[in-house]
Amino acid sequence: MVLRWLFTWGLLIALSHPAVGAETVTVGAEDDWYPYSGVIDGVSQGMTHDIVRAAFAAVGMDVRFDVMPYARCMALAKSGTLVACFDTIRSPSVEADYLWPARPMFEIQYLIFARNDAKEQKLRARDLEGRQVAVTNGYEYGAAFDTNPRIKRVVTMHDERNFRMLLLGRAEFTITTQENARLLFERQSTLTGRFKVVGSLDPEGIYTVFSRKHPEAVRIMGRFDQGLQAIIKSGQHRAILEAWRSRLVGS
Numbered sequence: 001m002v003l004r005w006l007f008t009w010g011l012l013i014a015l016s017h018p019a020v021g022a023e024t025v026t027v028g029a030e031d032d033w034y035p036y037s038g039v040i041d042g043v044s045q046g047m048t049h050d051i052v053r054a055a056f057a058a059v060g061m062d063v064r065f066d067v068m069p070y071a072r073c074m075a076l077a078k079s080g081t082l083v084a085c086f087d088t089i090r091s092p093s094v095e096a097d098y099l100w101p102a103r104p105m106f107e108i109q110y111l112i113f114a115r116n117d118a119k120e121q122k123l124r125a126r127d128l129e130g131r132q133v134a135v136t137n138g139y140e141y142g143a144a145f146d147t148n149p150r151i152k153r154v155v156t157m158h159d160e161r162n163f164r165m166l167l168l169g170r171a172e173f174t175i176t177t178q179e180n181a182r183l184l185f186e187r188q189s190t191l192t193g194r195f196k197v198v199g200s201l202d203p204e205g206i207y208t209v210f211s212r213k214h215p216e217a218v219r220i221m222g223r224f225d226q227g228l229q230a231i232i233k234s235g236q237h238r239a240i241l242e243a244w245r246s247r248l249v250g251s
């Protein structure tokens with residue numbers, strides 16, 4: 001199994017390597033949303049990195065990742081300083097501010113977490129009205145959550161801090177994916193075994209969004225769309241997703 005994973009990973013790297021002298025585009029990358037995009041042991045990495053790199057490589061372009069907090073990344077893309085940023089949900093709160101590729105890179109499912117002593121079950125976004133929910137600054141959580149002003153948001157800078165707000169009694173719930181939570185708990189043992197899933201939000205597509213103000217954004221997004229379509233058609237996109245699933249199962 002290990003040899004098979006190493007072979008698959010090596011093949012993906014080879015297929016994602018652009019030609020010498022290729023045009024280089026700089027894309028903003030979220031620094032704290034692993035396994036999709038994050039900094040682990042000082043290295044910026046994640047499933048989105050691999051998909052974006054492969055999509056641009058498929059059209060002969062190289063990519064450099066400018067790693068930063070998500071809210072700053074989105075602000076720089078909105079202003080035109082960056083041509084693009086990931087990982088973004090297509091929510092009404094950000095719809096008009098960016099250019100959107102033809103398709104998402106993949107889908108996620110946000111889960112609602114509470115402390116282990118919580119009595120609630122099978123919650124949906126509307127059930128959070130009037131409740132205190134710890135959320136990460138700048139994140140989108142989908143239309144049902146983002147457009148509901150009756151949800152009381154407790155805003156922090158990181159998912160880890162959101163869970164600690166639950167332990168401190170300063171929030172009742174927080175929202176993240178199962179993969180984010182599991183990997184966070186592995187890195188922060190003091191959080192392990194202290195929370196449970198009490199509900200979920202609707203599945204959402206995850207996008208790389210492009211600036212409306214950057215002069216090259218329309219052209220570069222067009223190339224990204226072509227590349228993403230190419231790697232989906234070739235099977236490379238699926239191979240990336242499967243390689244990450246195998247990596248996470250073995251972690």
